[in-house]
Amino acid sequence: MHPPPPKSAFHASLLLTTLLLSACTAIPITSMYSLSKLDPMTMDPEQIRVAIRVNESVNATQGSAQIITSYKTEDGSMSEEHTFNVQLTNAQTLTPKLTRGLLPGEQVTVMSLTPEDAHTMRGFQKRLIAFKSADVEGTGSFTIKFGKLCLDKEMPEDDVPLTLFVKTETNEDYIIFIKTNLNDLFSDTDNNIDQLPFCEGTPVGGASSAGREPSPKKTNQTTHLQAQTQ
Numbered sequence: 001m002h003p004p005p006p007k008s009a010f011h012a013s014l015l016l017t018t019l020l021l022s023a024c025t026a027i028p029i030t031s032m033y034s035l036s037k038l039d040p041m042t043m044d045p046e047q048i049r050v051a052i053r054v055n056e057s058v059n060a061t062q063g064s065a066q067i068i069t070s071y072k073t074e075d076g077s078m079s080e081e082h083t084f085n086v087q088l089t090n091a092q093t094l095t096p097k098l099t100r101g102l103l104p105g106e107q108v109t110v111m112s113l114t115p116e117d118a119h120t121m122r123g124f125q126k127r128l129i130a131f132k133s134a135d136v137e138g139t140g141s142f143t144i145k146f147g148k149l150c151l152d153k154e155m156p157e158d159d160v161p162l163t164l165f166v167k168t169e170t171n172e173d174y175i176i177f178i179k180t181n182l183n184d185l186f187s188d189t190d191n192n193i194d195q196l197p198f199c200e201g202t203p204v205g206g207a208s209s210a211g212r213e214p215s216p217k218k219t220n221q222t223t224h225l226q227a228q229t230q
Contacts, residue, residue, distance in 0.1 A: 034175045040142035043168040045118035051165040056107045057155045064148045071140030086111040097173040150199040
């Protein structure tokens with residue numbers, strides 16, 4: 001017989017929203033256990049890193065990812081939600097996991113929280129832990145959301161692999177969150193991959209200018225991985 005769940009349950013909901021993503025996404029089985037062990041209450045916000053590996057034609061820099069944390073107690077004494085825009089890190093440190101199997105023409109983009117957002121998340125964690133210590137029942141989520149990709153130039157005609165990674169400790173390597181390809185994300189829906197826009201200032205079929213932020217592209221379909229933490 002399974003033991004009852006703890007009174008205060010915090011759920012780590014790793015949410016991917018990218019383009020018009022169908023439910024048929026590929027979360028590697030080998031990542032399931034590692035993802036289930038992530039603890040949003042104790043992870044160091046300054047050490048959180050999110051990375052995307054994709055063909056160099058796809059721009060995945062500023063505004064391409066968000067981290068959303070929330071918690072609500074059953075008695076209504078706490079109800080918070082925070083959205084943090086993940087920013088391009090100054091030091092693009094690439095680990096063995098990020099570069100293993102890197103294909104010609106692929107690039108890796110590493111992102112993290114700003115110091116101000118890391119401080120805000122730390123304060124949220126402290127308040128959450130205080131409520132849990134007082135045995136106040138509640139539920140929460142930790143979400144990683146992607147959804148503002150655009151093109152710097154024409155994509156290759158072949159499949160374009162897309163791999164998303166996350167890690168929460170500096171001394172550990174990344175976990176593969178999802179491994180798929182852009183073509184499949186569109187072919188599994190009623191949409192066409194041509195709907196992926198060119199970045200602002202990029203001539204159609206031309207090269208992009210350096211230092212430009214991608215134009216927003218909102219999404220409307222998601223896939224979830226949710227695991228209870230103790």
